[in-house]
Amino acid sequence: MKTIIVNIFVVSAIFAVCESASAACGPNETVPQCEPCAVTCADRDNPCPAICIFNSQCYCTIGYLKKDGVCVPTSEC
Template sequence: MKTIIVNIFVVSAIFAVCESASAACGPNEDVPQCRPCHITCAERNNPCPYNCIFNSECFCKIGYYMKDGVCVPESEC
């Protein structure tokens, strides 16, 4: 029973950290559960290997790419 309570607490803490980190992200950014590649406009056609590593950083949302420190839609690359 203690193990279940501890697991629930740990999962709740992880979600709380992700939610607070997401609030600190810039426009068109979020905190994905798995760490993606940092993709810039210039690198958007390069392959990116998928490795699910726990993440707590902000990344551009899907369909957006980093340009001059801001996440922009592909049409602005």
């Protein structure tokens, strides 16, 4: 029973950290659960490993990539 309570607490803490981090993200940015493969326009054609690397940082939302430090639609890359 202790293990279940501890696991629930840990999961809740992770969600709380992700929520507070996403509030500090810029426009068109969020905190995805896994690090994205393409971060900048220059990265968009690089191969992507099929593993999830836990993430706690802001990245551009799906459909956007960084260009000159700003998240822009991939069509503007």
